[in-house]
Amino acid sequence: xxxxxVYDTAVERNPKVLKTCRKYLHWTQRSVFHGELSAAxxxxxxxxxxxxxxxxxxxxxxxxxxxxxxxxxGSLGVSLGGPGDxx
Amino acid sequence: xxxxxVYDTAVERNPKVLKTCRKYLHWTQRSVFHGELSAAxxxxxxxxxxxxxxxxxxxxxxxxxxxxxxxxxGSLGVSLGGPGDxx
Numbered sequence: 001x002x003x004x005x006v007y008d009t010a011v012e013r014n015p016k017v018l019k020t021c022r023k024y025l026h027w028t029q030r031s032v033f034h035g036e037l038s039a040a041x042x043x044x045x046x047x048x049x050x051x052x053x054x055x056x057x058x059x060x061x062x063x064x065x066x067x068x069x070x071x072x073x074g075s076l077g078v079s080l081g082g083p084g085d086x087x
Numbered sequence: 088x089x090x091x092x093v094y095d096t097a098v099e100r101n102p103k104v105l106k107t108c109r110k111y112l113h114w115t116q117r118s119v120f121h122g123e124l125s126a127a128x129x130x131x132x133x134x135x136x137x138x139x140x141x142x143x144x145x146x147x148x149x150x151x152x153x154x155x156x157x158x159x160x161g162s163l164g165v166s167l168g169g170p171g172d173x174x
Contacts, residue, residue, distance in 0.1 A: 004091060004150055008117040009164075029148055030095040031118065046163060053164050060163040061116055063091055063150070070157045076133060076147040077096075077140050 002068040003042060005033045009058035016052045017060075020045070036068060089155040090129060092120045096145035103139045104147075107132070123155060 005025060009017045024045045025033035037045065042064070049060055065071050092112060096104050111132045112120035124132065129151070136147055152158050 006093065006116055006119045029093055029146055032093045032148070034150070046161070049163055055164040058164040059116055059166070061119070062161045063121070064159050064161070065152055065157050070152050072151050074133070074149045074151070076136055077142045077145040079146070 001037055001039065001042060002065045002071055003033075003035060003037050004028075004063045004071075005045075005060065006062075007031050007058070007060045009053055009060070013053060013058060017049065017058075020048045020052055023048075088124055088126065088129060089152045089158055090120075090122060090124050091115075091150045091158075092132075092147065093149075094118050094145070094147045096140055096147070100140060100145060104136065104145075107135045107139055110135075 003025065005021060007017050007021070008031065021027075021033045024037060024041060025035035028034050042062075046062075053060060090112065092108060094104050094108070095118065108114075108120045111124060111128055112122035115121050129149075133149075140147065
């Protein structure tokens with residue numbers, strides 16, 4: 001599955017959230033990651049993040065599609081870790 | 088089409104970027120919007136954003152799918168303007 005993950009977490013937890021996301025996904029842009037994961041990898045990522053965030057304060061949202069072929073990407077301005085490399 | 092838009096723009100341009108995105112999409116989370124747009128609306132949004140950002144400094148990335156049915160969403164922690172309302 002193709003996953004886009006966005007996070008909004010407290011500054012003091014950002015490094016741990018970043019490190020966890022980097023194990024599974026590619027960095028797109030400030031607080032955004034994307035990549036292909038198996039369902040098991042997706043569950044493992046969610047479990048790892050659950051252990052890192054404060055659920056009363058932080059927020060993580062994912063959007064997923066069955067295949068990257070179902071997702072088209074576009075961009076304006078500078079390309080950061082943009083999706084161009086894998087889509 | 089279903090569109091997820093993430094932006095990383097200079098602080099001084101954020102209000103204009105936010106205002107432009109809000110005309111077309113729902114706010115998901117800090118610097119992330121989503122929503123259903125026609126192809127014409129998508130082009131109009133991109134054109135409007137092009138007039139607002141500094142292309143040498145700012146970055147906007149979009150992910151789109153033909154239909155919201157192709158996208159599943161998930162979340163951890165607090166729900167902000169989360170996608171639950173329309174997905």
